[in-house]
Amino acid sequence: MYRYDEFDEGLVRQRARQFRGQVERRLAGELPEEHFKPLRLQNGVYLQLHAYMLRVAIPYGQLDGAKLRGLAEIADRYDKRYGHFTTRQNIQFNWIRLEDMPEVLDRLADFGMHAIQTSGNCIRNVTSDPFAGAGADEVEDPRPWCEIIRQWSTFHPEFSHLPRKFKIAVSGGGHDRAAIRVHDIGLDLKRNSEGEIGFEVICGGGLGRTPHVGVTVREWISKPDLLSYLEAIMRVYNRHGRRDNKYKARIKILVNELGEAGFRKLVEEEFAAQHESEKVVLPQTEINRIEAYFAPPVFDAALPTSEIFDAARKTDKSLDRWARHNVRPHKIPGYASILVSLKPLGAPPGDATSDQMRAIADIADRYAGGDIRVAHEQDLVLTHVRLDDVPSVFAALQAAGLATANGGLITDIIACPGLDYCNLANARSISVANSIQEAFSDPNLEDLIGRLHLNISGCINACGHHHVGHIGILGVDKKGEEFYQVLFGGRADERAAIGEIAGPGLRHEDIAPALKRVVERYLVLRSSPEETFIDTLERLGQAPFREALYGAS
Amino acid sequence: MSSERPKLGPDIPKAITGWNSRTGRVIYLTADRNWSESLSEACVMTGDEAQEALRFASTDQVRVSDPYFMQVTQDGLISGRETLRETIRARGPTNHPMFGKQGGDL
Ligand code: HEM
Ligand code: SF4
Numbered sequence: 001m002y003r004y005d006e007f008d009e010g011l012v013r014q015r016a017r018q019f020r021g022q023v024e025r026r027l028a029g030e031l032p033e034e035h036f037k038p039l040r041l042q043n044g045v046y047l048q049l050h051a052y053m054l055r056v057a058i059p060y061g062q063l064d065g066a067k068l069r070g071l072a073e074i075a076d077r078y079d080k081r082y083g084h085f086t087t088r089q090n091i092q093f094n095w096i097r098l099e100d101m102p103e104v105l106d107r108l109a110d111f112g113m114h115a116i117q118t119s120g121n122c123i124r125n126v127t128s129d130p131f132a133g134a135g136a137d138e139v140e141d142p143r144p145w146c147e148i149i150r151q152w153s154t155f156h157p158e159f160s161h162l163p164r165k166f167k168i169a170v171s172g173g174g175h176d177r178a179a180i181r182v183h184d185i186g187l188d189l190k191r192n193s194e195g196e197i198g199f200e201v202i203c204g205g206g207l208g209r210t211p212h213v214g215v216t217v218r219e220w221i222s223k224p225d226l227l228s229y230l231e232a233i234m235r236v237y238n239r240h241g242r243r244d245n246k247y248k249a250r251i252k253i254l255v256n257e258l259g260e261a262g263f264r265k266l267v268e269e270e271f272a273a274q275h276e277s278e279k280v281v282l283p284q285t286e287i288n289r290i291e292a293y294f295a296p297p298v299f300d301a302a303l304p305t306s307e308i309f310d311a312a313r314k315t316d317k318s319l320d321r322w323a324r325h326n327v328r329p330h331k332i333p334g335y336a337s338i339l340v341s342l343k344p345l346g347a348p349p350g351d352a353t354s355d356q357m358r359a360i361a362d363i364a365d366r367y368a369g370g371d372i373r374v375a376h377e378q379d380l381v382l383t384h385v386r387l388d389d390v391p392s393v394f395a396a397l398q399a400a401g402l403a404t405a406n407g408g409l410i411t412d413i414i415a416c417p418g419l420d421y422c423n424l425a426n427a428r429s430i431s432v433a434n435s436i437q438e439a440f441s442d443p444n445l446e447d448l449i450g451r452l453h454l455n456i457s458g459c460i461n462a463c464g465h466h467h468v469g470h471i472g473i474l475g476v477d478k479k480g481e482e483f484y485q486v487l488f489g490g491r492a493d494e495r496a497a498i499g500e501i502a503g504p505g506l507r508h509e510d511i512a513p514a515l516k517r518v519v520e521r522y523l524v525l526r527s528s529p530e531e532t533f534i535d536t537l538e539r540l541g542q543a544p545f546r547e548a549l550y551g552a553s
Numbered sequence: 554m555s556s557e558r559p560k561l562g563p564d565i566p567k568a569i570t571g572w573n574s575r576t577g578r579v580i581y582l583t584a585d586r587n588w589s590e591s592l593s594e595a596c597v598m599t600g601d602e603a604q605e606a607l608r609f610a611s612t613d614q615v616r617v618s619d620p621y622f623m624q625v626t627q628d629g630l631i632s633g634r635e636t637l638r639e640t641i642r643a644r645g646p647t648n649h650p651m652f653g654k655q656g657g658d659l
Contacts, residue, residue, distance in 0.1 A: 050645065
């Protein structure tokens with residue numbers, strides 16, 4: 001696993017020292033808020049509805065027991081004993097005082113964490129598949145490449161004043177669990193016709209007020225050429241991206257304005273014109289060095305199946321149900337990855353208390369080699385667990401209130417903080433999520449429905465990925481009242497699509513009953529229990545679901 | 554993006570709110586030009602008096618960040634189209650009483 005190395009240590013300490021000075025000057029009245037704001041944002045400090053908020057980077061969602069315990073300590077000492085995991089695999093603290101911030105950054109540095117590049121017009125935290133290195137379907141572990149990109153982009157002078165923020169995601173080549181097609185750049189590890197592993201390069205995806213699915217700019221680029229190719233894209237963006245209008249500044253707008261072919265031509269020209277001396281050469285030794293950080297743990301030569309686990313499933317119905325939804329296949333026989341749902345009914349999606357963080361850290365250290373990931377669905381993953389240990393892990397999670405059996409189901413809702421916390425919000429997200437969870441709280445009903453992704457954002461910025469939920473919900477404000485638009489047909493995987501708005505917004509209290517009608521319609525219309533909601537929707541179009549939504553029977 | 558607050562005509566009663574620069578807590582301008590975490594102590598103003606108070610607030614940067622007008626009734630109760638937002642700011646998140654002001658600070 002990647003260890004915070006000498007590269008970070010110096011930089012991070014220096015940044016924390018600088019920020020301490022800036023906070024002191026702000027509080028002494030020597031630095032007006034107007035000048036301080038860009039400085040605090042560079043350190044992940046926002047001013048939200050109730051308080052300052054700190055966004056801490058979790059590169060590609062990778063945590064270990066010590067880091068998670070450290071985050072729990074921050075939550076205890078400086079916040080209200082909880083934190084919020086986000087769709088970009090980071091964590092946010094909602095109540096930290098500005099005067100405590102420098103100390104918090106110092107503490108974070110003590111256990112190898114920081115808040116760099118979590119805000120501002122730079123290359124943000126590189127995100128990835130939470131099952132990276134374990135997924136049975138991956139071509140290769142994408143994390144070394146996330147790390148290489150992180151090191152290349154951190155404080156890169158050419159890319160610290162981009163027209164707008166820039167988000168990169170890397171997937172290991174199997175099923176896309178990193179939403180790479182809705183990122184500014186998405187990379188997918190794949191083999192070319194000679195069998196050599198490189199990357200497909202996708203560009204111009206994004207959500208927000210103008211959602212786009214990215215286009216493939218390059219079918220394949222070799223590993224040594226990757227960074228040079230990314231530089232070519234960034235240069236085209238830096239040169240042609242709009243800086244006059246914040247809403248038109250993302251690379252997706254540029255790709256759309258130039259057209260796929262036009263954009264590709266500029267990038268390819270820029271790439272071809274790079275002088276040898278300008279190329280970012282990535283020697284194999286360096287690739288090897290970073291790959292070594294991610295060397296897989298030593299797996300026991302376990303049996304492909306586990307009698308202990310199988311027997312426990314037979315006697316314990318709740319374990320069996322949880323295992324069906326939250327235990328995922330692992331590439332090593334005898335192992336599994338476990339999705340720890342942070343979506344218990346009635347709680348804010350993605351929140352974890354400090355006690356829960358410590359419980360997960362302990363479970364991970366004992367049973368999962370300390371390897372913990374944050375999933376963009378705002379859940380956590382224990383990456384490598386022996387099948388024999390799954391019943392014990394389940395029991396320990398249960399004791400900590402973390403065994404909600406809803407991975408990938410309709411109550412495993414992605415939701416942004418919305419109007420309960422966010423200064424930009426139009427409407428609440430959390431309470432709508434909770435009302436929907438309540439409506440679908442019957443486990444038998446949820447099992448019957450099967451896979452259904454429901455995503456909620458409290459405004460058009462789309463932090464809750466509403467465009468790419470099978471069902472998306474967008475909070476809008478109508479003369480001071482909360483309304484919610486429903487979208488159908490979005491998806492974030494390799495067949496990424498932007499959902500379509502069904503029609504006029506609904507009131508807060510009408511959303512859950514309306515979705516109940518939609519889902520009942522789906523259960524009637526599906527061709528078989530195996531046909532998922534999104535498949536039925538794609539087969540029939542949205543008309544019958546729209547009808548159900550607005551109540552026509 | 555709705556980080557901009559709606560414009561309020563001169564005759565609409567208003568209070569001034571912002572965030573305590575040091576702690577980030579929601580605060581309100583009081584009649585003696587101090588700041589309070591309690592909405593009930595907010596000074597209700599209109600017209601030039603309100604404009605003058607906002608000018609003062611904007612220069613009081615050590616104590617307050619990003620002050621703005623919020624609509625209230627003559628009696629100082631939250632009103633207008635941002636009622637829900639300001640109620641949440643005044644009381645804390647609706648989802649988790651124990652995390653808001655209701656739960657006490659830290
Ligand atoms: C609480 C403070 C937050 C602020 C001020 C904020 C602000 C924004 C803004 C302005 C955008 C639109 C950017 C654009 O289109 O150029 C955006 C997009 C986004 N934010 Fe947030 N956000 C916040 C919280 C979050 C949280 C909690 C999450 C995760 C749950 C998140 C994840 C994202 C994602 C994934 C996008 C996707 C749209 C894209 O960039 O393509 N943000 N945010
Ligand atoms: S989508 Fe809007 S309401 Fe939700 S966190 Fe993002 S900016 Fe805030």
